[in-house]
Amino acid sequence: MTGITYYRDKCIGCRACVEHAGERWRMSQKDGKAVLIGGKLKNKIFFCLVREDEYDANRKAAQNCPVNSIILNKAK
Numbered sequence: 628m629t630g631i632t633y634y635r636d637k638c639i640g641c642r643a644c645v646e647h648a649g650e651r652w653r654m655s656q657k658d659g660k661a662v663l664i665g666g667k668l669k670n671k672i673f674f675c676l677v678r679e680d681e682y683d684a685n686r687k688a689a690q691n692c693p694v695n696s697i698i699l700n701k702a703k
């Protein structure tokens with residue numbers, strides 16, 4: 628499993644995460660920021676665990692996020 632941590636406050640709405648990992652990310656029509664699908668909110672930070680087969684797409688999303696608001700961690 629892979630853990631995705633998302634600092635939504637930092638998002639500038641560029642859509643790069645949606646383009647690279649559209650199964651896990653979508654844009655909010657409310658505030659124009661990205662939404663981590665399945666993410667749980669705690670202390671203003673979203674987190675979710677995803678399967679290995681989502682790792683590559685989300686790694687690209689994280690690498691292409693211009694404000695580094697997406698962090699990936701291998702989880703046990």
Ligand code: SF4
Pocket residue numbers: 637638639640641642643644645660661688691692693694695696697
């Ligand atoms: S790539 Fe980063 S800044 Fe761009 S929409 Fe996604 S989370 Fe927001």
